[in-house]
Amino acid sequence: MSQGRVAGKKIKVAVLGGGLGSMSAAFELTRTPALRDVFEVTVYSQGWRLGGKGASGRNRAIGDRIEEHGLHAFLGFYRHAFTLMQEAYAEWQKQPDNPFQAWTDAFEPQYQLSLGEWHDGKWRPWNFHIPPLPGLPGDDAGKPSKLGYLEKLIAWLEARVKELAVAAPASAAPTTALEAHGVVAEIEELAHAAWIHGFLGEITAWLARAADALRGIGDDLRRLVLLVELGVAVVRGYVSDVLFSPQGFRAIDGLDFKAWLGKHGARPDVAWSPPVIALYDLGFAWTRGDTTNPDAAQAAAGVVLQVAMDLVFASKGAPLWKMQAGMGDTVFSPVYECLVQRGQTVKLFRRVEQLRMSADGTTIDEIDLIRQVDLAPGVAQYTPTFPVKGVVSWPSEPFWDQLADGDAIRARLAKAGYTLESAWCTECAGRETLVRGRDFDVVVVGISVAELARIAGDVIARVPSWAVAINTAITTPTQSMQIWLDRDIGQLGWTYGETIMTAYSEPFDTWAEMSHLLPREDWPASHQPRALEYFCSALPATPDMTDFANPDVPRAVEDRVRATGAAYLQSAAGMLFPLACVPGQSGLDFNRLVDLADRPPAQRIDAQWTRANIDPTERYVLSPPGTIAQRLHPGDASISNAVAAGDWTYTTLPAGCAESATESGVLAAQALVKRFG
Structure with missing residues (x-):
């Protein structure tokens, strides 16, 4: 029998965070009945949905449209990420009207990639057409x-x-x-x-x-x-x-x-x-x-x-695979549903406030949590998802009717300009302390590294390997914009076919034609969009982004991103959408933007989706030179009852991506099985 195992008693695993590292660890730890006889998993995650940086939401007030943190796609050489999807979709007991009966329904190959090239004083598209590649992703054979x-x-x-x-x-x-x-x-x-x-x-x-x-x-x-x-x-x-x-x-x-x-x-x-x-x-x-x-x-x-x-x-099938709904719907719904069907527990609205070490510095003994909300009377368990045309989806805000004082909380957050996922949010219905031996035995620390710098001070002070990894990690804020238009991509003037382009004009250097998602949304007949376009890039960091005592920061930065997006569309749309520009100019005609309120053109940017990812949990993990060797191995045993999961750890591909996060979660789970299973 391995370390810490008591005969007949399951090992309680506290999985902290709802991102891909955490969820893949939870999935791996409970993948078989034999493992479920050993491990009992509880996921603790802030806010109303799972996903971390990959969370997406459906805006129920605006056509159940998909609202993302940014552009997400799986690269064709990913192995662990695709294996997770293949296993989850195969196991998931889905409703018959769910259009994603297999993983190949939820992901489709993208055969064209484009670059923006500045040459002779103007932008030109540089398109690469890739024929179908042999194999299917997830199979490492032939690498x-x-x-x-x-x-x-x-x-x-x-x-x-x-x-x-x-x-x-x-x-x-x-x-x-x-x-x-x-x-x-x-x-x-x-x-x-x-x-x-x-x-x-x-x-x-x-x-x-x-x-x-x-x-x-x-x-x-x-x-x-x-x-x-x-x-x-x-x-x-x-x-x-x-x-x-x-x-x-x-x-x-x-x-x-x-x-x-x-x-x-x-x-x-x-x-x-x-x-x-x-x-x-x-x-x-x-x-x-x-x-x-x-x-x-x-x-x-x-x-x-x-x-x-x-x-x-090494790509299989295609260099990129596009999700056929939001990342939350496509990636996190099947994993969540499988965990629930396996009898595991997911506790939302739990924000980790502090990790506390034992007196000898060898174990995590206590985990301080903020319980952000309470459930409404008569609601025994929060239901986080709902169907949109059969797709199991996550809303863009909580189901307020399931929460105690939901309307009041909603009003406070709307006035403040942030959500329950924000580091600036102070909503607190109570505090809880999880205690080793009572509430958990082991911990999967799946919270992103920039947030660990705030909540893991005790760990940083006492565990050198963790301290080095956390203190040397570098992250960046990012920004994204999604626009819905009343003409299809050809009518907008892009004649080169469906593509994803990068190396284009700043400050939004990446553009993706995402109109394939429109059938998954549910717009009124009077305002049916014909095109959906995503833009994203790094966001210039400013000192206010770490001023967590100033409640005005999130709204101010969001306003900056929205203004930046509007200015970008007025200056850089010419190469992409030449037939949708103001005559004689290179800027987009904002009459083309879909707005349920039919506001004047100048105001229609407010009906689109822009996002500033400035929270520590949302910042993108970079891989600068000289930092890779300092990353923490997911199975690092410096803390005897803890492992790490996330794309900030040391993996086969030590980079900020779904593949790294998934592999990290798998390695973390395997380390726990080896130690305790």
């Missing part, structure tokens, strides 16, 4: 080895070189065949890498000789040259720094990615080109949210290279 990645890199580069050789003017044609000849498969030691460097040198010399002839070429050829130059730097760096290192990608995490590219010969305009910028935008990798300064873009080279190579060479 390249370190040598396999090199083979694929060389093959990719060779193909681009051949394209360029064919398309280039005769005066720029290579004088010899630039081919890899399949030699990569024979590379087994560092000495053999000299051939690769020779091959790369030939390409570089050819491009230098052809520079004059390649000047002034069209977009396609110019972009091909850029991709070849970028590929040369990546291959050179991979062979030099990654291929033969026992650390693999982690060997270069001390460098920023663009600096690493420069180290291996990339010119500045190549090292900071749209494909590279896109990788920074993907991870909101802007220090303090400053998207105006390329020097503020900082991301560990190994993490970025790993993401890029997995995305290109």
Whole structure:
């Protein structure tokens, strides 16, 4: 029998937080009847819904529209995240009218990706059409080895070189065949890498000789040259720094990615080109949210290279998979429903106020909670979801009729300008202290790292591994905007097909065409939107964002984001929606915005959805150079009765993403099973 197990008595697990790390840990700990005989799970989460940074809500007053924290998609190389979805959808006993009977109903492949490119004084779209890829995500079979990645890199580069050789003017044609000849498969030691460097040198010399002839070429050829130059730097760096290192990608995490590219010969305009910028935008990798300064873009080279190579060479089915409803509906509903069907407990409206250590500093002994609300008389248990066209959905605000004094709480929060999820919220119906041995035996700490800095002072003071991880973690606020329009995407003027674009104009550098979600909403016939567009980016950090004593901060920042969004649409919509712009201008005609109140155009931005993610639990976890090794392993045993779960921990891909959070939760659960099961 393992540590701490008493015969015949279940181990009580307190799972703190409702994000993907916490929920995947709870799911993993209770996945089998045998595990459920050992572990009894209770999830404690603030507010009225699960999801953390991935929470979404349905606005029941506005067409049951989906309102998100931001844009969410699963990348095609994710394994743990897709496995969780596949298992949850297979197990979940769904209603027959639920349109998501299988995970493939809830996720659909996205085959086109786009970049924004600023060239010759204007923005141009750079579209990539990816054919269907073999396999389905969640299956790790066939993932390249370190040598396999090199083979694929060389093959990719060779193909681009051949394209360029064919398309280039005769005066720029290579004088010899630039081919890899399949030699990569024979590379087994560092000495053999000299051939690769020779091959790369030939390409570089050819491009230098052809520079004059390649000047002034069209977009396609110019972009091909850029991709070849970028590929040369990546291959050179991979062979030099990654291929033969026992650390693999982690060997270069001390460098920023663009600096690493420069180290291996990339010119500045190549090292900071749209494909590279896109990788920074993907991870909101802007220090303090400053998207105006390329020097503020900082991301560990190994993490970025790993993401890029997995995305290109290890994706299954498609490079991205789009959710077919909000992330709360698509991801958290099935996990929540499975936990309930397994007999586990979810306690909402519980905010963790403090973690308290034992006298000897080896265990978490007490957890102080704020009970934010009480249930209304006659309500035995809060029901957090409701169906929208058969989809099990989470509302954008609590079901007030289930809460004691619900209308009064609603009025107070509306006046204050924040919700029960806000760090500025002071709603308190009472306080509770969970005690080790009575209320819990072990703890899954699934609360995001920026919030741990506020509530885990005792842990930070007494447990060095946790202190280092929490104190070195860097996060950024983010912002998002969703707009509903009365014309479809073609009528708006975008003719390139459904896409997700990044590396576009700041301050909203990422745009996604999301009209596929409209059938999941429930608008009145008189105001049916024809298009739904998402925008998101990092949000510049300001000192007031940590002034939790000032109750005016959330509304002030939300107002700033809304004003920023309006200004952005008036300046940057021209490339995206040229047929929906004010005649003679590059700004969106706000008459196109759907508004149930039919307000004047200038006021219709108030009917759209904008969001400032400034709360500690909502800030995006970054992966700056020099911080990866300081991350905490989910199974760290420095606290004997606790594990950590979340995308701030050390995982196979140590980055802020659903895959990292899910793997972290799985690893945390497996550590508990090993210790106590």
